[in-house]
Amino acid sequence: MPAPIRLRELIRTIRTARTQAEEREMIQKECAAIRSSFREEDNTYRCRNVAKLLYMHMLGYPAHFGQLECLKLIASQKFTDKRIGYLGAMLLLDERQDVHLLMTNCIKNDLNHSTQFVQGLALCTLGCMGSSEMCRDLAGEVEKLLKTSNSYLRKKAALCAVHVIRKVPELMEMFLPATKNLLNEKNHGVLHTKNEKRTRLVPQLVRILKNLIMSGYSPEHDVSGISDPFLQVRILRLLRILGRNDDDSSEAMNDILAQVATNTETSKNVGNAILYETVLTIMDIKSESGLRVLAINILGRFLLNNDKNIRYVALTSLLKTVQTDHNAVQRHRSTIVDCLKDLDVSIKRYAPSKRWHIDTIMRVLTTAGSYVRDDAVPNLIQLITNSVEMHAYTVQRLYKAILGDYSQQPLVQVAAWCIGEYGDLLVSGQCEEEEPIQVTEDEVLDILESVLISNMSTSVTRGYALTAIMKLSTRFTCTVNRIKKVVSIYGSSIDVELQQRAVEYNALFKKYDHMRSALLERMPVMEKVTTNGPSEIVQTNGETEPAPLETKPPPSGPQPTSQANDLLDLLGGNDITPVIPTAPTSKPASAGGELLDLLGDITLTGAPAAAPTPASVPQISQPPFLLDGLSSQPLFNDITPGIPSITAYSKNGLKIEFTFERSNTNPSVTVITIQASNSTELDMTDFVFQAAVPKTFQLQLLSPSSSVVPAFNTGTITQVIKVLNPQKQQLRMRIKLTYNHKGSAMQDLAEVNNFPPQSWQ
Numbered sequence: 130m131p132a133p134i135r136l137r138e139l140i141r142t143i144r145t146a147r148t149q150a151e152e153r154e155m156i157q158k159e160c161a162a163i164r165s166s167f168r169e170e171d172n173t174y175r176c177r178n179v180a181k182l183l184y185m186h187m188l189g190y191p192a193h194f195g196q197l198e199c200l201k202l203i204a205s206q207k208f209t210d211k212r213i214g215y216l217g218a219m220l221l222l223d224e225r226q227d228v229h230l231l232m233t234n235c236i237k238n239d240l241n242h243s244t245q246f247v248q249g250l251a252l253c254t255l256g257c258m259g260s261s262e263m264c265r266d267l268a269g270e271v272e273k274l275l276k277t278s279n280s281y282l283r284k285k286a287a288l289c290a291v292h293v294i295r296k297v298p299e300l301m302e303m304f305l306p307a308t309k310n311l312l313n314e315k316n317h318g319v320l321h322t323k324n325e326k327r328t329r330l331v332p333q334l335v336r337i338l339k340n341l342i343m344s345g346y347s348p349e350h351d352v353s354g355i356s357d358p359f360l361q362v363r364i365l366r367l368l369r370i371l372g373r374n375d376d377d378s379s380e381a382m383n384d385i386l387a388q389v390a391t392n393t394e395t396s397k398n399v400g401n402a403i404l405y406e407t408v409l410t411i412m413d414i415k416s417e418s419g420l421r422v423l424a425i426n427i428l429g430r431f432l433l434n435n436d437k438n439i440r441y442v443a444l445t446s447l448l449k450t451v452q453t454d455h456n457a458v459q460r461h462r463s464t465i466v467d468c469l470k471d472l473d474v475s476i477k478r479y480a481p482s483k484r485w486h487i488d489t490i491m492r493v494l495t496t497a498g499s500y501v502r503d504d505a506v507p508n509l510i511q512l513i514t515n516s517v518e519m520h521a522y523t524v525q526r527l528y529k530a531i532l533g534d535y536s537q538q539p540l541v542q543v544a545a546w547c548i549g550e551y552g553d554l555l556v557s558g559q560c561e562e563e564e565p566i567q568v569t570e571d572e573v574l575d576i577l578e579s580v581l582i583s584n585m586s587t588s589v590t591r592g593y594a595l596t597a598i599m600k601l602s603t604r605f606t607c608t609v610n611r612i613k614k615v616v617s618i619y620g621s622s623i624d625v626e627l628q629q630r631a632v633e634y635n636a637l638f639k640k641y642d643h644m645r646s647a648l649l650e651r652m653p654v655m656e657k658v659t660t661n662g663p664s665e666i667v668q669t670n671g672e673t674e675p676a677p678l679e680t681k682p683p684p685s686g687p688q689p690t691s692q693a694n695d696l697l698d699l700l701g702g703n704d705i706t707p708v709i710p711t712a713p714t715s716k717p718a719s720a721g722g723e724l725l726d727l728l729g730d731i732t733l734t735g736a737p738a739a740a741p742t743p744a745s746v747p748q749i750s751q752p753p754f755l756l757d758g759l760s761s762q763p764l765f766n767d768i769t770p771g772i773p774s775i776t777a778y779s780k781n782g783l784k785i786e787f788t789f790e791r792s793n794t795n796p797s798v799t800v801i802t803i804q805a806s807n808s809t810e811l812d813m814t815d816f817v818f819q820a821a822v823p824k825t826f827q828l829q830l831l832s833p834s835s836s837v838v839p840a841f842n843t844g845t846i847t848q849v850i851k852v853l854n855p856q857k858q859q860l861r862m863r864i865k866l867t868y869n870h871k872g873s874a875m876q877d878l879a880e881v882n883n884f885p886p887q888s889w890q
Contacts, residue, residue, distance in 0.1 A: 132174065133166060136184060139159060160185065163178045167194070167198055175198055176209060178198070180213050183213075183221075192221060196222060199222070200214070200232060200235070202217070203232060203235045203239075211247060215254045218232060222258055233262075236254060236255055236263070237267055248274065249285050252289045253285060256289035256291070259292060261296045265300070268297070271290055272304060276307050330371065331368065331381050337364060338364045339388070341364075342356075342385075342393075354394060354397065355397070358403055361406075362403060362406050365403070368410055369410040369413045369414065372410070375414075379414040380415075386410060386411055395430065401439055404427050404431075405446075407424070409446070411424040412449070412450055422454075425450065425454055425458055428447050429461040431443030433844050483519055487519060490509050490512070491526060491530065491543075494537055494539050495537060499538060505539055506543055510546055513543075514550075514654060520550075521551065521555075521559045523547060523551075524548060524554055527540075527543060528548060528573075535579070536585055541586070541590050541593075542590050545590070545593040545596075549599075549601060551651075552573055553604040555568055556570055556573065570601075570605045570606075570608045571608060571611075573605075577594045578594075578615060580594040581594050581595065588626055592630060595619060595630050599649065602645065603645060603646050603649045603650070616638070617631070771887065772790070772791065772885055772887045773887075774786055774787060775787050775881075775883055775884065777879070778864065781875070781877075782808045782809035783805065785803055786803070787802070788801070789801055798851060801849070802848070802849055803848045804845045805845055805848075806845045808841070808842050809840055809841075809870070812839055813875075814837050814869045815867070816835075816838050816846060816866075818846075818848055819864065820862055820865075821864075822852065823861065828850060829851040829852075830849075831849040832848070838868070854889050859884070859889060861880070861881070863878070864879050865878050
């Protein structure tokens with residue numbers, strides 16, 4: 130029999146498959162060859178075949194027929210065979226299968242092996258998939274290795290002991306004598322595994338954490354200038370557990386938590402992770418009031434970070450602490466309010482309360498319901514469903530909102546759904562948030578029947594109403610016969626969708642009446658399913674229209690008409706589409722003219738530059754997505770990764786960096802995020818960034834996050850630029866920077882030509 134192909138060759142072959150069917154054919158052919166080799170008891174290539182089988186398992190194909198072969202490899206005397214065998218056992222076996230019991234003797238022998246790496250393989254496997262029976266049988270060997278002088282084995286034995294204790298809690302006492310000494314270890318790998326909930330361990334943990342903070346550079350454990358952040362995080366989490374509801378332990382760790390909070394570097398994400406764990410620990414234990422204020426101030430600094438994930442984490446943490454430390458959180462009120470302007474809807478979606486959230490969305494639907502996105506209805510329904518305590522209040526509000534007015538179809542759809550779900554709460558008058566109204570079952574059905582016959586109701590709305598009437602047959606007691614008549618009438622409707630629903634509901638009444646209550650019972654709490662779509666598409670109810678990147682040129686504002694004409698003359702004619710700003714700046718009206726005077730004699734790729742952002746042009750309101758607060762999808766969904774960032778400007782302590790995003794749904798649009806930082810000792814105020822591109826491009830500048838660039842690189846200004854490049858030409862840009870620094874007005878002009886090819890190709 131010829132030698133089987135190597136794993137590397139198999140991977141290369143599978144990656145050449147153009148379709149899923151072609152890949153399945155390759156896998157099936159190779160599996161047949163592996164099965165034949167297993168039947169022939171081919172010991173030479175068993176290790177290679179099992180390795181290929183594990184790769185197929187990682188791709189999602191069945192590989193259970195290789196379980197016994199893994200056991201044969203484990204029993205082999207060769208380390209290479211044991212390594213693949215144990216890996217296969219961890220991937221293909223679990224404690225629900227009887228075959229893993231056959232491994233107990235092999236693991237016991239390998240735990241007593243003379244080679245530490247073989248012992249490590251056995252410990253890893255036992256700690257990964259060992260059953261309670263295996264853990265009981267092998268706990269003694271693990272406890273012996275926990276006392277060995279080899280730090281490599283002690284680390285793996287400690288991890289394995291954690292699994293053993295989880296499987297067989299009564300074995301904890303066996304490991305306590307050995308684990309008490311682990312905190313004195315100098316090896317950080319062993320310290321990572323030490324996690325014992327005992328109050329007297331707090332001083333030792335505090336000492337270890339203090340040594341980590343005060344220790345010098347250690348290349349073995351250094352991550353971005355911080356000594357072993359993983360161990361610091363683990364210790365902080367353990368301190369959080371030990372200090373909860375314990376005054377003495379909390380007092381013992383107050384000083385070290387203050388040191389961590391003040392001495393940890395915040396310029397790197399590693400430091401932010403440690404600070405976040407420190408804040409959680411301070412908030413969970415009985416810490417001093419000053420320490421809690423320090424923790425909230427750290428969260429306030431997080432809100433100023435450019436990383437959206439850090440800002441999101443800060444908002445989440447502040448939301449948990451606002452009830453207990455309201456005054457401390459109040460100091461950061463302006464920063465929190467600024468988050469409402471963030472482009473990321475996951476950051477600006479926070480609402481003070483569920484009632485406020487529901488009331489706000491209902492107000493939008495009542496005022497302009499016909500112009501909201503299609504997902505507004507299911508999103509609001511989900512919000513209402515998950516707010517169990519607001520059901521009675523919401524159904525009463527919606528019932529009153531649609532009395533005699535069916536013009537806002539999304540509002541009527543949500544109201545019909547809620548009345549069908551919670552009509553019994555409406556009739557019973559259980560609302561506690563406001564004065565309940567007296568409504569009878571017939572009055573509720575009158576409303577829904579009016580929706581069915583209204584000329585303003587769409588087919589979708591009528592479907593909501595008919596389904597709501599059907600649901601009420603299990604929630605109302607006196608009007609079931611009336612509901613049957615209404616449903617039967619629409620069994621002959623000319624609307625096919627409505628007719629189908631009515632026929633099915635009639636069948637429920639006649640043939641499956643015993644199942645009706647179960648089928649129509651109240652909806653459970655829903656889980657959010659995020660649907661990603663192109664950010665450039667504005668969806669209105671029932672219609673989808675592309676939202677153009679550029680809108681019409683801004684109307685003339687306070688600047689003179691002659692100046693606007695002069696701007697066009699400088700740009701070479703009236704066929705130029707000027708840059709569209711989205712927010713006014715504090716720059717005088719002449720700034721735009723000055724920029725164009727400087728750019729008027731500049732030719733980029735043989736074409737005159739497009740108009741830059743005039744600082745005096747009034748704000749152009751962009752039509753935002755209504756109800757964005759109900760969705761957690763990002764602004765740019767399908768982002769092409771891997772576009773390197775560039776430094777567009779670096780001079781006099783001011784640094785401008787460009788990062789890029791490309792939308793797969795509109796590859797002609799490049800989204801550039803600028804980040805301006807200041808390394809000098811004084812703030813740069815009245816900062817204005819302006820840009821111009823050739824007229825073959827279209828450019829849009831969104832409003833900046835601030836007009837002040839903080840000193841010492843303690844913060845940045847961010848601003849988004851959208852560039853439409855339909856001809857895929859090399860991107861060039863001329864930028865102008867104006868700001869005040871050290872009492873002087875600064876101004877500079879630069880050309881950016883080093884855009885990465887991925888940003889415009």
